[in-house]
Amino acid sequence: MEKIKVLVVGNGAREHALSWKLSQSPLADKVYVAPGNPGMDIMTRLAPIDAEDIDGLVKFSKEENMGLVVIGPEAPLALGLADRLIEAGVKVFGPKAAAARLETSKSFAKEFMGRHNIPTAAYRTFTSAAEASRYLEEKPDGPIVVKAAGLAQGKGVTVAKNRAEALLAVKEMMEDKRFGEAGLEVVIEDFIDGEEVTVLAFTDGKTIVPMPPVQDHKALEESDTGPNTGGMGAYSPVAVYTPEVAALVETTIIKPTLEGLKADGIDYCGCLYFGLILPSANSAYKGPQVIEYNARFGDPETEVLVLLLKSDLTAIMLSCVEGRLAEQEVEWRDESAACVVLASGGYPGDYAKGKVITENVPSFVGASMAFHGGTAINEKGEIVTAGGRVITVAAKSTTLEKALDKVYARVEATFFEGRHFRRDIAHRELARRKGEK
Numbered sequence: 104m105e106k107i108k109v110l111v112v113g114n115g116a117r118e119h120a121l122s123w124k125l126s127q128s129p130l131a132d133k134v135y136v137a138p139g140n141p142g143m144d145i146m147t148r149l150a151p152i153d154a155e156d157i158d159g160l161v162k163f164s165k166e167e168n169m170g171l172v173v174i175g176p177e178a179p180l181a182l183g184l185a186d187r188l189i190e191a192g193v194k195v196f197g198p199k200a201a202a203a204r205l206e207t208s209k210s211f212a213k214e215f216m217g218r219h220n221i222p223t224a225a226y227r228t229f230t231s232a233a234e235a236s237r238y239l240e241e242k243p244d245g246p247i248v249v250k251a252a253g254l255a256q257g258k259g260v261t262v263a264k265n266r267a268e269a270l271l272a273v274k275e276m277m278e279d280k281r282f283g284e285a286g287l288e289v290v291i292e293d294f295i296d297g298e299e300v301t302v303l304a305f306t307d308g309k310t311i312v313p314m315p316p317v318q319d320h321k322a323l324e325e326s327d328t329g330p331n332t333g334g335m336g337a338y339s340p341v342a343v344y345t346p347e348v349a350a351l352v353e354t355t356i357i358k359p360t361l362e363g364l365k366a367d368g369i370d371y372c373g374c375l376y377f378g379l380i381l382p383s384a385n386s387a388y389k390g391p392q393v394i395e396y397n398a399r400f401g402d403p404e405t406e407v408l409v410l411l412l413k414s415d416l417t418a419i420m421l422s423c424v425e426g427r428l429a430e431q432e433v434e435w436r437d438e439s440a441a442c443v444v445l446a447s448g449g450y451p452g453d454y455a456k457g458k459v460i461t462e463n464v465p466s467f468v469g470a471s472m473a474f475h476g477g478t479a480i481n482e483k484g485e486i487v488t489a490g491g492r493v494i495t496v497a498a499k500s501t502t503l504e505k506a507l508d509k510v511y512a513r514v515e516a517t518f519f520e521g522r523h524f525r526r527d528i529a530h531r532e533l534a535r536r537k538g539e540k
């Protein structure tokens with residue numbers, strides 16, 4: 104068996120989780136992460152190249168004879184890193200820029216869904232703030248969703264409780280340019296009340312293999328309140344995502360998406376992220392709906408999924424790149440996993456950096472993982488905070504409750520000034536089990 108070098112592009116907890124799992128493969132000789140962070144340098148090697156330095160990444164991949172490049176974040180996808188690597192003859196897990204438009208342009212994604220009859224909320228797109236505001240004034244007052252059409256680091260979606268909040272979101276995005284160019288076009292869509300579930304899928308463009316369902320907690324504060332973030336914690340599996348729901352999602356969403364990509368002549372190799380909502384019984388919407396696509400692994404969903412994946416991730420990704428996913432084994436552990444994000448105080452707004460991180464992990468916490476995101480090393484050699492989402496603590500066990508106990512024991516033992524985390528990850532699932540919801 105020929106061993107290969109693998110490069111993971113990115114520096115978040117998602118890339119830490121992916122590189123950790125990839126490095127366990129008998130196929131992987133060395134795993135590099137560019138640029139990575141100090142939490143990753145035990146099993147992997149750091150290459151000091153920015154995730155958006157496309158020329159630098161292509162040059163490094165060629166010089167080091169990378170056998171596989173895995174692109175973590177959306178920005179290098181949007182910049183065409185996959186296209187450039189393919190042109191250079193390098194195997195890459197991650198879609199070309201044209202395919203990544205499913206994530207990088209919300210209006211493109213909505214048109215795609217409309218064209219291929221994929222269930223999603225009714226919407227309108229606007230490039231004029233005055234027209235968007237007029238549209239909101241004409242709609243009945245109530246919850247409504249305003250999305251920046253371009254990339255906004257997971258912060259460009261406002262679930263407005265009423266018209267006033269929606270008008271403010273339009274003003275901030277389109278007039279104040281809160282998200283720069285990304286907010287100059289907005290998508291305004293119906294609010295659908297229900298339960299959000301993420302389903303990620305491996306695909307080589309011919310075959311698509313969904314992963315176990317994950318529920319992310321995007322709101323900053325407990326009970327799903329406060330501003331939207333990139334995600335504050337997650338767990339899997341999710342009981343409301345029953346085998347019947349999974350079958351429905353497969354026939355109404357996942358397969359039509361793959362067929363739609365083929366019909367539109369879009370080659371897609373990589374991970375496709377389906378952000379779904381299962382509407383509540385009193386919603387006008389029936390059956391699972393797509394809230395968003397992403398052209399990459401979710402963060403923090405990935406930190407949970409790598410713990411449940413039994414099969415070899417390097418082999419799965421290579422099978423996608425080589426167009427033979429249909430023959431590849433993709434097996435999952437029959438266990439539960441959960442994760443909690445430790446964020447800097449102030450995130451998703453402004454926050455301080457350089458706070459020293461101390462970890463005093465009790466031995467009984469066992470096989471929990473601390474996947475580093477926004478961390479750096481200071482001049483004294485101490486690990487310090489350097490981003491909004493600092494560390495994602497993850498664990499698996501035979502039950503969700505046991506997995507959460509392990510996670511929270513390690514979370515409590517991981518300290519930095521201003522540390523913020525949610526204490527109620529998986530609250531809906533736990534309440535359902537107690538018969539409260």
Ligand code: GLY
Pocket residue numbers: 257319333334397400401402403404
């Ligand atoms: N957790 C949400 C995302 O990755 O977009």
